[in-house]
Amino acid sequence: MTLTQGVAGFDAKRGTCCSDAVGQGERPVPIERMSMLSNQASVALVGPDARLLWFCHPEPDSNALFAEVLGGRQAGVFAIAPAHGKMPLGQRYLPGTMTVRTRWSRLEVTDYLAHDTAPGRTDLVRVIGGVTPATIEFAPRPDFGRAPVRITAEDDGIRIRGADFPMVLRSPGVEWRIETENGQDTARATVHPAEGEPVVLELRCGADSLNSHPAPESDRREHAESGWTTWADTLELPRTQRELVARSALTLRGLCTPTGGVMAAATTSLPEEIGGVRNWDYRYCWLRDGALTVQALVTLGSTAEAEAFLDWVHQVVASLPSPELLRPLYSLRGTDLGPEEVIESLSGYAGSRPVRIGNLADHQVQLDVFGPVVELITHLAQAKGALSDRDWDLVRSMAQAVARRWHEADHGIWEERDEPRQRVYSKVMCWLTLDRALTLAQRYRREADPGWAALRARIAEEVLEKGWNDQAQAYATAYDGTDLDAASLHIGLSGLIDPADERFQATVTAVEAELRSGPTVYRYHRDDGLPGGEGGFHLCTTWLIEAYLLTGRRAEAEELFKHLVDCAGPTGLIPEEFDPVTERALGNHPQAYSHLGLIRCAQLLDQH
Numbered sequence: 001m002t003l004t005q006g007v008a009g010f011d012a013k014r015g016t017c018c019s020d021a022v023g024q025g026e027r028p029v030p031i032e033r034m035s036m037l038s039n040q041a042s043v044a045l046v047g048p049d050a051r052l053l054w055f056c057h058p059e060p061d062s063n064a065l066f067a068e069v070l071g072g073r074q075a076g077v078f079a080i081a082p083a084h085g086k087m088p089l090g091q092r093y094l095p096g097t098m099t100v101r102t103r104w105s106r107l108e109v110t111d112y113l114a115h116d117t118a119p120g121r122t123d124l125v126r127v128i129g130g131v132t133p134a135t136i137e138f139a140p141r142p143d144f145g146r147a148p149v150r151i152t153a154e155d156d157g158i159r160i161r162g163a164d165f166p167m168v169l170r171s172p173g174v175e176w177r178i179e180t181e182n183g184q185d186t187a188r189a190t191v192h193p194a195e196g197e198p199v200v201l202e203l204r205c206g207a208d209s210l211n212s213h214p215a216p217e218s219d220r221r222e223h224a225e226s227g228w229t230t231w232a233d234t235l236e237l238p239r240t241q242r243e244l245v246a247r248s249a250l251t252l253r254g255l256c257t258p259t260g261g262v263m264a265a266a267t268t269s270l271p272e273e274i275g276g277v278r279n280w281d282y283r284y285c286w287l288r289d290g291a292l293t294v295q296a297l298v299t300l301g302s303t304a305e306a307e308a309f310l311d312w313v314h315q316v317v318a319s320l321p322s323p324e325l326l327r328p329l330y331s332l333r334g335t336d337l338g339p340e341e342v343i344e345s346l347s348g349y350a351g352s353r354p355v356r357i358g359n360l361a362d363h364q365v366q367l368d369v370f371g372p373v374v375e376l377i378t379h380l381a382q383a384k385g386a387l388s389d390r391d392w393d394l395v396r397s398m399a400q401a402v403a404r405r406w407h408e409a410d411h412g413i414w415e416e417r418d419e420p421r422q423r424v425y426s427k428v429m430c431w432l433t434l435d436r437a438l439t440l441a442q443r444y445r446r447e448a449d450p451g452w453a454a455l456r457a458r459i460a461e462e463v464l465e466k467g468w469n470d471q472a473q474a475y476a477t478a479y480d481g482t483d484l485d486a487a488s489l490h491i492g493l494s495g496l497i498d499p500a501d502e503r504f505q506a507t508v509t510a511v512e513a514e515l516r517s518g519p520t521v522y523r524y525h526r527d528d529g530l531p532g533g534e535g536g537f538h539l540c541t542t543w544l545i546e547a548y549l550l551t552g553r554r555a556e557a558e559e560l561f562k563h564l565v566d567c568a569g570p571t572g573l574i575p576e577e578f579d580p581v582t583e584r585a586l587g588n589h590p591q592a593y594s595h596l597g598l599i600r601c602a603q604l605l606d607q608h
Contacts, residue, residue, distance in 0.1 A: 031585040031586065035569075045266060064076070082106070098250060140160055151185040310394065371428075417528070421477070422479040425488055434453075499551055
């Protein structure tokens with residue numbers, strides 16, 4: 001840990017807590033130091049000093065009620081801190097749970113999302129314990145701060161008006177001061193917890209009652225925590241980085257929702273470059289990301305999330321005239337996204353604008369999306385020892401879509417806002433769709449389409465011939481250039497080419513030389529039609545680790561895996577990217593890709 005990193009949430013150079021600064025020139029809370037709360041129906045992010053930095057309601061992809069991480073205080077504040085003004089001593093998850101505890105000298109705050117609420121309601125519970133006074137500042141700002149808020153104090157808490165849903169903060173015994181500035185209300189209080197007498201704050205969204213809950217807070221917390229620990233105890237964890245893998249698994253499950261949809265990440269617009277424009281909304285369900293996320297959980301012994309996700313996919317496919325019309329992503333409920341929108345009133349993380357909601361990539365052509373769905377079904381069938389008729393029908397639909405569209409150019413896995421290309425990774429995933437479909441047909445005695453085997457061979461032949469570039473001495477990004485893409489490593493990771501083939505080994509070396517920068521691996525270095533740059537992509541780092549292992553380079557794999565582990569934050573969460581120059585985390589957080597990649601690498605290191 002360097003001096004400038006210091007204690008979580010503390011800027012040692014400035015001597016101040018950094019989570020309250022979001023403007024240009026200020027250093028906000030480091031992305032990897034934000035911890036996620038989840039009850040699967042909702043998510044929230046708290047900073048290392050227990051500030052509520054991010055929370056949306058009624059869905060995780062709804063407009064934010066608290067978005068301090070993107071807009072500062074005007075976008076919502078829910079802060080608890082000791083009156084003595086000292087810095088926090090640390091933050092951790094309670095083992096095997098999604099409950100976060102932040103500790104100062106003589107004070108601690110325990111945060112969790114209750115599990116005993118009805119659909120459409122979220123209870124965020126904050127328990128203040130210790131023996132020293134604490135100050136509270138509470139200022140929800142619905143619709144990313146664009147809706148005016150009125151707060152009224154009552155006997156057992158405060159009532160908030162301004163959102164398009166009812167909302168109260170139950171806080172018996174707390175004396176609130178309501179202040180108004182620029183048409184917005186803020187509630188403040190000082191509380192005096194005592195030994196054995198914590199102060200309990202319960203933010204109820206989607207409810208208008210300030211009455212006490214039938215169950216004591218301690219029972220509610222036990223119920224919330226047991227749901228996570230009971231599940232975590234069922235997992236089959238590798239020996240390599242066992243605890244970090246367990247935290248990654250909990251994080252992935254926390255990104256799964258009751259609809260079956262899976263968030264790619266919990267946030268929007270955390271930048272890929274500080275001050276840059278590459279700020280995207282990842283709170284939706286991508287076919288690719290969702291399939292890979294629940295597949296990782298299947299490999300750890302949990303299949304319920306995969307079954308729920310496939311139910312979600314079936315629902316989406318059933319709404320289409322034909323499966324090849326699948327879009328790359330949908331809302332968490334499986335519906336089309338609205339138009340991409342810029343929230344002009346938000347200053348962005350460290351001045352990184354625009355802040356976007358929605359995602360234009362839902363209209364792109366991404367022909368790789370069918371492969372991960374069929375790969376997931378392959379893993380699930382193996383885990384359960386059977387292939388359901390409905391999942392086989394989905395396999396056939398995915399193979400049919402590939403047969404009709406595999407030859408097209410597309411925008412690819414990275415969703416570049418540029419002209420479509422004949423991309424190697426997309427073709428490999430089309431090949432994988434047919435290959436796994438044929439494997440399933442043989443293993444579970446299903447009838448394969450008579451044309452699948454010939455088409456599989458045709459796609460492989462074309463990729464091997466046209467994807468190889470003599471000048472680059474590697475399988476390139478696409479048929480039409482020499483530029484490299486870490487995703488092209490899948491030509492060997494998928495099994496399309498033998499990892500012992502010298503062309504794959506040359507590709508691994510070329511990716512290492514061109515795209516690896518010290519502890520991280522970039523997606524690509526080409527001009528993608530957008531200004532600015534980005535950090536190394538953690539998922540690409542895990543692909544290179546896997547490629548190292550497949551080509552007998554274990555020492556390099558172990559070295560790079562150690563770097564990946566070092567990128568995890570103090571509570572074990574990993575965002576999307578890492579800048580090796582500034583040693584700074586970048587991108588949305590926590591990122592499913594990063595955690596599923598870490599799980600995969602730990603498992604492979606156990607096996608090799």
